[in-house]
Amino acid sequence: MCEHGYNGAHAxxxxxxxxxxxxxxxxALIAAAVLAPLVFAILAAPVxxxxxxxxxxxxxxxxxxxxxxxxxxxxxxxxxxxxxxDVPWAPTLDLRFDVALDGHAVMYSLLxxxxxxxxxxxxxxxxxxxxxxxxxxxxxxxxxYFFILLFMGAMVGLxxxxxxxxxxxxxxxxxxxxxxxxGYDRHRHESRYSALMALLVTGITAVLLLIGALMFYVAxxxxxxxxxxGRVEPGALLVTAGLLILLAAFAKSxxxxxxxxxxxxxxxxxxxxxxxxxxxxxxxxxxxxxxVYPILAQSDTLLAIMSAAGxxxxxxGGTLALTRDALKQLLAYSTISQYGYVVLxxxxxxxxxxxxALFYVIAHALAKSALFLTSGxxxxxxxxxxxxxxxxxxxxxxxxAAGSGAAAAGLAALPLTIGFFxxxxxxxxxxxxxxxxxxxxxxxxxxxxxxxxxxxxxIFLGEPSGETREIPPALVAPxxxxxxxxxxxxxxxxxxxxxxxxxxxxxxxxxxxxxxxAYHLDLRPENLMALATFAFGxxxxxxxxxxxxxxxxxxxxxxxxGPDRIYELSLRWINxxxxxxxxxxxxxxxxxxxxxxxxxxxxxxxxxxxTPADGVFEFGGVSGSDVPLLLTLLAAxxxxxxxxxxxxxxxxxxVVSGSGFxxxxxxxxxxxxxxxxxxxxxxxxxxxxxxxTLRLIPRGVLQRAAKIPPTYLRRKVFTAVLAGAFMMxxxxxxxxxxxxxxxxAEEYLRLTPEAHGKDAVTVILADFRGLDTLGxxxxxxxxLLGAATLxxxxxLP
Amino acid sequence: xxxxxxxxxLLPPTLVIAAGILVKGYAExxxxxxxxxxxxLGILLQYLAFGRGSVERLLPPLVPGVLTxxxxxxxxxxxxxxxxxxxxVLTHYPPPGTKPIYLGTLELITAVSFxxxxxxxxxxxxxxxxQIVAHAQDDERDAATASPPEEAA
Numbered sequence: 019m020c021e022h023g024y025n026g027a028h029a030x031x032x033x034x035x036x037x038x039x040x041x042x043x044x045x046a047l048i049a050a051a052v053l054a055p056l057v058f059a060i061l062a063a064p065v066x067x068x069x070x071x072x073x074x075x076x077x078x079x080x081x082x083x084x085x086x087x088x089x090x091x092x093x094x095x096x097x098x099x100x101x102x103x104d105v106p107w108a109p110t111l112d113l114r115f116d117v118a119l120d121g122h123a124v125m126y127s128l129l130x131x132x133x134x135x136x137x138x139x140x141x142x143x144x145x146x147x148x149x150x151x152x153x154x155x156x157x158x159x160x161x162x163y164f165f166i167l168l169f170m171g172a173m174v175g176l177x178x179x180x181x182x183x184x185x186x187x188x189x190x191x192x193x194x195x196x197x198x199x200x201g202y203d204r205h206r207h208e209s210r211y212s213a214l215m216a217l218l219v220t221g222i223t224a225v226l227l228l229i230g231a232l233m234f235y236v237a238x239x240x241x242x243x244x245x246x247x248g249r250v251e252p253g254a255l256l257v258t259a260g261l262l263i264l265l266a267a268f269a270k271s272x273x274x275x276x277x278x279x280x281x282x283x284x285x286x287x288x289x290x291x292x293x294x295x296x297x298x299x300x301x302x303x304x305x306x307x308x309x310v311y312p313i314l315a316q317s318d319t320l321l322a323i324m325s326a327a328g329x330x331x332x333x334x335g336g337t338l339a340l341t342r343d344a345l346k347q348l349l350a351y352s353t354i355s356q357y358g359y360v361v362l363x364x365x366x367x368x369x370x371x372x373x374x375a376l377f378y379v380i381a382h383a384l385a386k387s388a389l390f391l392t393s394g395x396x397x398x399x400x401x402x403x404x405x406x407x408x409x410x411x412x413x414x415x416x417x418x419a420a421g422s423g424a425a426a427a428g429l430a431a432l433p434l435t436i437g438f439f440x441x442x443x444x445x446x447x448x449x450x451x452x453x454x455x456x457x458x459x460x461x462x463x464x465x466x467x468x469x470x471x472x473x474x475x476x477i478f479l480g481e482p483s484g485e486t487r488e489i490p491p492a493l494v495a496p497x498x499x500x501x502x503x504x505x506x507x508x509x510x511x512x513x514x515x516x517x518x519x520x521x522x523x524x525x526x527x528x529x530x531x532x533x534x535x536a537y538h539l540d541l542r543p544e545n546l547m548a549l550a551t552f553a554f555g556x557x558x559x560x561x562x563x564x565x566x567x568x569x570x571x572x573x574x575x576x577x578x579x580g581p582d583r584i585y586e587l588s589l590r591w592i593n594x595x596x597x598x599x600x601x602x603x604x605x606x607x608x609x610x611x612x613x614x615x616x617x618x619x620x621x622x623x624x625x626x627x628x629t630p631a632d633g634v635f636e637f638g639g640v641s642g643s644d645v646p647l648l649l650t651l652l653a654a655x656x657x658x659x660x661x662x663x664x665x666x667x668x669x670x671x672x673v674v675s676g677s678g679f680x681x682x683x684x685x686x687x688x689x690x691x692x693x694x695x696x697x698x699x700x701x702x703x704x705x706x707x708x709x710x711t712l713r714l715i716p717r718g719v720l721q722r723a724a725k726i727p728p729t730y731l732r733r734k735v736f737t738a739v740l741a742g743a744f745m746m747x748x749x750x751x752x753x754x755x756x757x758x759x760x761x762x763a764e765e766y767l768r769l770t771p772e773a774h775g776k777d778a779v780t781v782i783l784a785d786f787r788g789l790d791t792l793g794x795x796x797x798x799x800x801x802l803l804g805a806a807t808l809x810x811x812x813x814l815p
Numbered sequence: 816x817x818x819x820x821x822x823x824x825l826l827p828p829t830l831v832i833a834a835g836i837l838v839k840g841y842a843e844x845x846x847x848x849x850x851x852x853x854x855x856l857g858i859l860l861q862y863l864a865f866g867r868g869s870v871e872r873l874l875p876p877l878v879p880g881v882l883t884x885x886x887x888x889x890x891x892x893x894x895x896x897x898x899x900x901x902x903x904v905l906t907h908y909p910p911p912g913t914k915p916i917y918l919g920t921l922e923l924i925t926a927v928s929f930x931x932x933x934x935x936x937x938x939x940x941x942x943x944x945x946q947i948v949a950h951a952q953d954d955e956r957d958a959a960t961a962s963p964p965e966e967a968a
Contacts, residue, residue, distance in 0.1 A: 107904045692846070695836075699852040703941065706859060710948050780846040783933075785907055785926050792894055795936050799887045802880070802943045809947050 048101040052119045052178075055095060055127050058088035059174035063167035070160030077163040078142035082135055085170060089131035092174075096124040096520075102180075108789060112235070116242055117178040121520030125376060126177035126297075126305050128517070129383050133297040134170040136496040138163070140391055141289040143492035147398060148287050152203060162202060166290065169195040169298050176302055182231035182241040185309065189227060189266075189302065193220045196299050200286040212282040215585065219279045220299075223269035227306070230262035234313075247312035256313070260320045263310055264327075271303025271357045274330040278582035281350040288394030291346060295353045296387035304360045304379060311364065311372065311525040321365050328362025329458060331355060334576075336465030340472065341566075341573045343404045345393040348473055349386070352429070352466070356382050359462065363444060366451045373522035373533040374443030380514055381428060381440040381507065388425035388500035389473065392418060395493040396477055399486045405472070410482030418494050419478045421501030426474040428504035430467045430555070431548070436507025436514060439535035441551070445544040460547050460554070467555030511535050608734060615741035622744040626751070635747075636754040647687040654680035662738075665724050667712050675705035692780070822864035829857030837934050838927070847930035851937025858942045867949050879943035886935030893929040 062084035070077030095101075100119040107115050117123075145159050172191035179185045194217075201213030235241055237259075238249045250256055265276075272280035280300065284291055294300060307314065307324070314320045335355030342348040360382075363375035395418055396411065397403045412419040428437035441463055448455035507514050515535050522530045538545065558565070577583065603613045640648070657677035664670045682697035712720070726734070769786070783791050837850035861870045897906035907926045 105898060107898055109903050692849075695849050696852075699849055699856070702856060703852060703859075707944075707948070710952070714952055780930065781926070783846055783848070783930075785929075788894065788907075788926075788929060789904065791929075791933065792890060795887060795890060795933055798940050799883050799936060802883055802940045805947055806880070806943065809951055 049103050051095045051098055052101045052103045052117065054091035055088050055119070056117060056174055056178055058084055058091055059131060060171040062088065063164050063171055066167050067160055067164040070163060074157045074159055077160045078138055081163045081167045082138040085131045085135040085138060085167070088174060089128060089135060092124055092127040092131060095119045100124065112239070112241060113183055114181045114242065115184065116181040118180050119178060120524040121522070122308055122524040123178040125380065125517050125521040126301065127174045129297040129301065129380065130170050130173035130177065133293065133383055133387050136387065136500060137166070137289045137293045139492060140496045143490040144289055144394060144398070145287070165195045165198045166293060169199065169293070173298050173302065176305060180243050182234065182243065185306065186224065186228050186231060189224055189306070190221070192299060192302050193217055193224060196220070196294065199290045199294070200283045202287055202290065203285070206285070209285040212285040216279045216283050219276055220270050223266045223276065226262040227266035230259040233259035243310055243313065250313055250316055252317055256317050257319050260314050260317055261323065263306070264314070264320065264323060267303040267306040268327055269303070270306070271300050271361065272354050273327045273358060273361055274334050275581045277331060277335065277354045278580065278585060280354055281347050284346040284350050288346070288390060292387045292390035295349070295390060296383040300353060300357055301379060301383065304357060304375070307361065307364055308376065308525050312527065315367060315527070321367050324361050325365030328358045328365055331358030332362065332462045332465065336462065336469060337569050338573055338576070339469040341569045343406050345396070345403055345405060345473070346390070348405070348469065349389055349393060352469055353386060355465065356386065359444060363447050366447045366455060368447060368450045369522070369526060369528055369530045369533055370443055370447035370450055372526035373518050373530050374440070374447050376521045377443055377515065377518035377535070378440045380518060381436045384500050384504050384507070385425040385428040385437060388422055388497050388504065389429065391497045392422035392425070395489055395497065398493060399489045400484055402484065405476040407483060408477050409480035411486070412478040414482070414486050417498055421494070421498035423474060423478070424501035424505045426470050428508070430470040431463060431551070434508040435504050436511065437504065438508060438548070439511050439515070441548060442535050442544050443533070445547045449543055456547065460550050463551040464554040464558055467551060468558040471555070471559050612737045615737055619740040619744045622748050626744070626747055635750055647684060650680050650683040650687065654684065667720050667724065668709065671705060671708045671712065675701055819864045822860050825860060826857050830854055833857070837930065847933030848937050851934045852941060854938045855941025855945070859945050862945055862949055867953060874942065876946060879939045879946060882935050882939030883943060886932045886939060889935065890929055890932030893925055893932060
């Protein structure tokens with residue numbers, strides 16, 4: 019029943035696990051302050067779903083309220099100094115529930131809950147229109163709110179977790195939530211395809227994160243990020259494990275070459291895109307890089323890899339953004355490019371790099387979510403989603419134009435917006451790095467300026483075209499609010515810089531206090547680079563005619579031989595292989611049994627051939643007291659042999675169960691009454707179940723199945739003999755071995771009275787390996803749920 | 816007739832034996848799992864003797880599912896409570912070396928309540944699985960009688 023893992027609760031030392039790193043206050047109080055944001059964020063999804071079940075309209079306000087509460091709790095926790103809650107819940111496996119409300123966690127929690135709040139407000143008006151447009155019932159909105167809030171909860175968990183396994187858990191929850199959100203319009207093939215792509219790209223690479231975590235664990239004996247950072251040494255292990263974790267982060271943050279899933283994910287409803295791009299899915303990748311940055315920063319190779327991936331993403335994303343016509347596609351490629359900035363800044367390192375990367379995430383989140391919500395509002399008002407068919411909306415929707423104008427200016431790093439400072443830090447980090455970096459960063463900023471102008475000017479300037487509809491104010495208000503924030507950040511940068519600095523202090527080893535973004539009216543290099551950006555940007559915007567062909571050719575090349583195409587081909591190939599194996603294996607029941615038995619037999623044969631045979635196969639003595647045992651074994655053998663010659667299915671079931679019962683009796687003679695009891699019970703249930711199932715099958719089918727063609731028969735005999743012979747050989751050799759010196763069974767027997775038990779089997783199940791049992795019974799419960807659902811035609815009973 | 820009488824007579828002793836196996840599991844062979852299967856077999860016997868209708872009066876269709884997840888919840892609770900007392904998951908009380916409270920010859924230890932959780936879950940699962948198969952069987956029969964003869968053949 020239990021294969022591995024030893025949860026020796028009685029053997030472990032008893033230390034008090036609530037450890038709080040703050041002085042002068044009770045541990046319970048700190049724990050409450052630290053856990054409050056997490057609890058609110060995680061409760062949001064189920065509570066909103068329950069509210070939505072009661073009345074469909076309730077899910078959004080309830081969810082928004084909980085997001086607001088989580089935001090407030092995070093802010094309170096930050097202002098009161100934060101703290102750590104560290105509970106080693108399975109100490110023998112070194113698993114810990116280790117969460118911290120440090121600067122880094124606060125920053126991402128505020129983004130996830132704050133932007134989550136804005137997105138929920140927007141969705142409460144957008145989603146009814148969307149559902150009506152798709153001719154779906156309004157009750158389906160609850161599903162949307164559940165998954166977007168689940169996403170928010172997972173993001174807050176991800177932000178706070180400091181244990182790599184815990185990080186991995188929340189990481190996978192975000193992947194699952196994103197699958198359902200991207201595929202929300204599930205009746206569309208495109209949505210389902212995109213959702214699966216996002217799940218596969220981020221889910222498969224998530225395994226790399228787990229492997230990296232396990233490599234660190236094997237080397238340093240802990241999953242805790244701060245502890246690994248303290249023990250790690252530069253070398254091949256750090257580079258390999260760090261690279262695996264980086265790849266997972268790159269896939270999540272849509273960095274080249276994993277970027278292709280993001281533009282596809284635009285199949286999602288607009289609020290989902292806004293959230294995924296600014297504060298959730300894509301941000302999770304750079305969040306992970308930030309969290310493990312103290313480890314990664316110790317290897318120059320890893321920093322160089324980050325710089326390279328970042329630069330490549332900026333170039334590819336920026337160039338493709340210049341060619342896209344669909345609003346959301348343009349924004350998607352812009353996101354790839356923008357997170358390239360962040361990764362590049364992490365790669366350049368130094369205090370400006372670390373703080374700048376985090377500041378960039380904040381500035382980008384505010385600006386990009388506003389731009390996405392703008393595109394949704396514009397499409398809702400005009401029915402158009404392509405730049406070539408839009409224009410001149412500034413006069414008809416002045417508030418939207420102003421709000422998104424501020425956001426666009428922020429993205430393009432114009433003065434008087436928070437974006438100006440993101441580029442100031444970007445340039446400062448590049449200057450500190452030297453070499454080609456200053457020139458490359460200016461080129462990156464020019465690209466950003468060009469496509470951002472294209473987006474905003476394409477919608478709001480030029481000749482008006484087509485009619486516009488009246489749209490609800492709740493579609494415009496969040497854009498205006500976010501735009502106002504972008505502008506406010508450009509005037510009073512203090513609080514935002516403080517947030518980024520406190521986050522930077524968590525992940526950067528050196529002092530960061532001197533990183534102060536501010537306006538300087540002089541000719542320092544950063545200002546000159548900004549001026550150069552504006553000048554070149556204007557040139558690029560005006561010379562569109564000349565470079566358009568080159569950019570389009572690059573996009574075409576990507577479609578023909580890019581990673582998107584490779585993904586499609588490999589998926590098709592793997593699918594075909596899987597179908598072939600599947601067809602071969604499950605053609606009939608005998609084939610499926612053979613698919614298990616033949617490989618098992620061959621593997622055992624190879625294993626036996628590879629090990630020495632001296633003294634492995636021995637005959638023991640037989641005494642008079644063994645006669646009952648021998649008789650039962652004889653009965654089992656006779657029943658097994660008889661099974662080969664029986665034709666009728668019912669007879670077969672009875673004969674096979676006869677063999678099973680004889681084995682159970684043999685267990686009893688061996689002095690294993692627990693096993694015997696279980697064997698009898700299982701045999702009884704199994705026999706009755708088989709008989710019950712046989713009754714369901716029509717008589718004619720059974721009679722036809724009983725006649726086996728001769729060629730078939732020979733193959734089956736071969737399978738049976740092969741598997742049986744080698745199974746016997748391995749049982750024989752195992753029983754010929756003496757008991758090993760260090761026997762885990764003896765240890766269990768010794769500890770059983772200490773655990774207040776006399777029956778070792780029960781004590782093992784309930785105590786020593788209780789964690790295994792817990793896992794197993796969970797599977798049992800889920801099997802019942804699954805079987806009931808299947809037989810109920812896919813609905814919960 | 817004989818089968819029916821015996822089945823009805825056997826149900827209470829079956830459940831008593833199940834309870835016995837469960838409670839004495841820590842000292843003698845048997846545990847929550849075996850107890851659950853024994854009790855489940857008792858229910859199966861009722862199905863065979865009386866058919867679905869009468870058993871569902873005794874054990875409404877929702878009960879097995881509820882039992883399963885109640886067992887799950889109990890086991891999870893026993894597992895999680897030590898966390899709040901500052902111990903690792905699944906620490907059982909009283910700790911080794913201290914004397915448990917006796918109730919007659921029965922020792923009161925938390926590991927037994929974990930076992931009770933397993934019992935509920937296994938019993939719920941067995942009863943639920945039987946119910947599902949019985950349901951499918953009846954559906955099959957209904958479909959066979961409802962459909963035209965050439966299709967049923």
